[in-house]
Amino acid sequence: MSEETNPQEEENTKGGFEETTENIKEEAKNTANDFKEGWNEATNNNENKKLIAGLLGILLGGFGIHKFILGYTKEGVIQIVLTVVTCGFASFIGLVEGIIYLTKSDEEFYNTYQVGRRPWF
Incomplete structure (x- = not known):
C-alpha cells in the first residue's frame, strides 16, 4: 500500500505553516519594540535616576x-x-x-x- 499525498493538502499545510511563522515573526517584532520603548524610557528619562x-x-x-x-x-x-x-x-x-x-x-x-x-x- 502506498500512501499518496494530496497536493492540495500539502499546499494547505504549507500555507498554514507560513502563516504561523509570519504571526510569530510579527509577535516577536512587537515584543522587541515594546522592550526597546521601555528601555529607552528607563535610560533616557532624566527625571528618574x-x-x-x-x-x-x-x-x-x-x-x-x-x-x-x-x-x-x-x-x-x-x-x-x-x-x-x-x-x-x-x-x-x-x-x-x-x-x-x-x-x-x-x-x-x-x-x-x-x-x-x-x-x-
Whole structure:
C-alpha cells in the first residue's frame, strides 16, 4: 500500500505553516519594540535616576558617586571620608544602597530619593 499525498493538502499545510511563522515573526517584532520603548524610557528619562544611581552604588559605592548623581553632595563627601577612615569597609553602605535603589519601583524611588530628598537608605 502506498500512501499518496494530496497536493492540495500539502499546499494547505504549507500555507498554514507560513502563516504561523509570519504571526510569530510579527509577535516577536512587537515584543522587541515594546522592550526597546521601555528601555529607552528607563535610560533616557532624566527625571528618574534609579538605574544609574543603583548601579553606581553597587559598583562604586565607596566613592559616593551614587550620592552625587542624586544631588546629595554633603552625603557623597561623608561617604568618601567614611570609606577612607574605615579602610574601605564603609563601601558596604554604597553596595546596600545600590541594591535598595534597584529593588524599589520607579515611582517609589523617585518619590523617596528625588522628591522626598531622603539621603541615606
